[in-house]
Amino acid sequence: MLRERIYERLPVALQNAAVSFEGWRLKRLRFNAEFFRILAEYEKRMFASRDEVCGLRDRRIAEFVAHAAATTPYYRQSFARLGIDPQEIRGLADLARLPVLTKAEVQADSARFLSEAYLGAATVPVHTSGSTGAGLRFPAAIRGNREHWAVWYRYYRWHGIDYGTPCIHFGGRSVVPIEQSRPPFWRYNRALGQLLLSAYHLSDATAASYLAAMREFDAPWIHGYPSFVALAAGYALELGVRLNIRYVTLCAENVLPQQEDLIEAAFGVRPLQHYGMAEGVANASMCPQRKLHIDEDFAAWEFVEEPDAVTSIVGTNFANPAFPLIRYKVGDTATFDPAATCDCGRPGRIVDAIDGRQEDYIVTDKGARIGRLDHVFKDMVHVREAQLVQDEPGRMTVRIVKGPGYTDDDERRLRAEMRARVGEDVSFDVAYVDAISRTSRGKLRFVVSSLASGKIGVGTPLS
Numbered sequence: 001m002l003r004e005r006i007y008e009r010l011p012v013a014l015q016n017a018a019v020s021f022e023g024w025r026l027k028r029l030r031f032n033a034e035f036f037r038i039l040a041e042y043e044k045r046m047f048a049s050r051d052e053v054c055g056l057r058d059r060r061i062a063e064f065v066a067h068a069a070a071t072t073p074y075y076r077q078s079f080a081r082l083g084i085d086p087q088e089i090r091g092l093a094d095l096a097r098l099p100v101l102t103k104a105e106v107q108a109d110s111a112r113f114l115s116e117a118y119l120g121a122a123t124v125p126v127h128t129s130g131s132t133g134a135g136l137r138f139p140a141a142i143r144g145n146r147e148h149w150a151v152w153y154r155y156y157r158w159h160g161i162d163y164g165t166p167c168i169h170f171g172g173r174s175v176v177p178i179e180q181s182r183p184p185f186w187r188y189n190r191a192l193g194q195l196l197l198s199a200y201h202l203s204d205a206t207a208a209s210y211l212a213a214m215r216e217f218d219a220p221w222i223h224g225y226p227s228f229v230a231l232a233a234g235y236a237l238e239l240g241v242r243l244n245i246r247y248v249t250l251c252a253e254n255v256l257p258q259q260e261d262l263i264e265a266a267f268g269v270r271p272l273q274h275y276g277m278a279e280g281v282a283n284a285s286m287c288p289q290r291k292l293h294i295d296e297d298f299a300a301w302e303f304v305e306e307p308d309a310v311t312s313i314v315g316t317n318f319a320n321p322a323f324p325l326i327r328y329k330v331g332d333t334a335t336f337d338p339a340a341t342c343d344c345g346r347p348g349r350i351v352d353a354i355d356g357r358q359e360d361y362i363v364t365d366k367g368a369r370i371g372r373l374d375h376v377f378k379d380m381v382h383v384r385e386a387q388l389v390q391d392e393p394g395r396m397t398v399r400i401v402k403g404p405g406y407t408d409d410d411e412r413r414l415r416a417e418m419r420a421r422v423g424e425d426v427s428f429d430v431a432y433v434d435a436i437s438r439t440s441r442g443k444l445r446f447v448v449s450s451l452a453s454g455k456i457g458v459g460t461p462l463s
């Protein structure tokens with residue numbers, strides 16, 4: 001928090017230097033010789049047979065379960081209680097003998113998931129807001145973190161995006177102070193070759209300046225949240241701005257068909273997507289035939305049928321021995337046909353569709369749209385669930401289900417974080433509820449909006 005306050009007071013040139021310095025630190029941490037070795041191993045398996053990669057996956061599961069049972073208090077106790085010998089878990093099929101783990105269980109007891117083998121070891125701190133808005137903090141093994149980047153770069157390279165390609169980044173980090181009212185609404189990360197756009201300043205009034213900055217930066221690659229990229233795409237069409245974009249990759253949210261159409265119309269390329277999350281329990285990457293292949297060598301992905309005919313994504317993060325998550329329920333649902341095939345030759349099973357994580361916008365009293373507000377809940381480990389409800393522009397209700405340890409301090413932080421993102425153009429109440437109801441398909445909608453302008457594609461020109 002203090003670091004952020006100091007950052008906000010720096011002149012823009014020093015903010016750019018701070019962003020680049022952080023980029024340089026991350027580059028050294030993530031993209032060293034070990035990363036390129038792991039990437040080469042991953043690429044060797046690109047056209048391996050399904051038996052080969054699933055064999056590797058099963059060996060990693062067996063080793064990982066034994067490690068978790070031997071070095072973490074949670075699993076040590078859990079295996080004893082279940083009366084299961086960890087040695088009996090030899091692959092994906094055997095995992096079904098173990099219980100499914102919810103995020104709430106991990107949040108309530110996260111210290112007991114830490115592997116004793118990593119106590120005192122250098123790790124990478126990871127935090128997640130997740131699709132339900134509840135936060136989780138945990139350590140990632142340094143090698144595991146590099147492996148996570150390697151699986152992503154294997155996918156980028158399938159499409160011709162090599163390491164080092166300059167990128168226009170549509171992420172959720174607040175790189176520009178919210179009260180800033182004039183351009184530049186972006187910062188430069190020189191170390192990683194990124195133009196970082198602020199997700200919190202794009203509106204009718206500022207769109208032309210964003211597009212001019214993108215044109216000047218002249219990178220061939222756009223990467224980021226679909227709701228944000230699609231918003232910029234709408235403005236590019238409206239203002240007739242053309243850019244030389246060769247690749248658009250989307251992440252972190254489910255992609256709506258209207259968003260794909262809008263992005264293709266504006267930037268001339270069909271966007272690519274992968275599915276993944278900070279916990280690293282499941283990952284799938286789109287191949288050149290536009291099928292989503294599970295990265296079997298990175299994590300153990302299971303489809304678990306729920307009583308109400310939905311299929312939950314459940315995964316095991318065997319690349320991160322520092323914080324083992326076995327059969328962790330991601331909170332997203334998917335459509336899966338085990339018989340589906342792809343003629344690209346890649347070995348991973350194919351996911352038909354990810355049904356979770358669709359997002360709407362909150363609309364300010366001036367008509368600007370703000371997406372991806374689940375970032376407000378990043379690190380808020382005492383919030384169990386959150387939902388934003390909007391029935392009129394410039395007003396919303398923040399529904400909160402309190403988790404263990406929630407205090408007045410959490411509410412103060414929540415209000416400050418929310419205020420930092422929505423500014424003075426949206427007023428809000430905080431309402432505490434016992435539970436947040438699900439949709440008919442078992443999903444928790446993060447934003448519930450009755451405003452037509454809160455939904456992408458409605459009133460947005462497609463050509």
Ligand SMILES: [Zn+2]
Nearest residue numbers: 287291342344
């Ligand atoms: Zn394929």
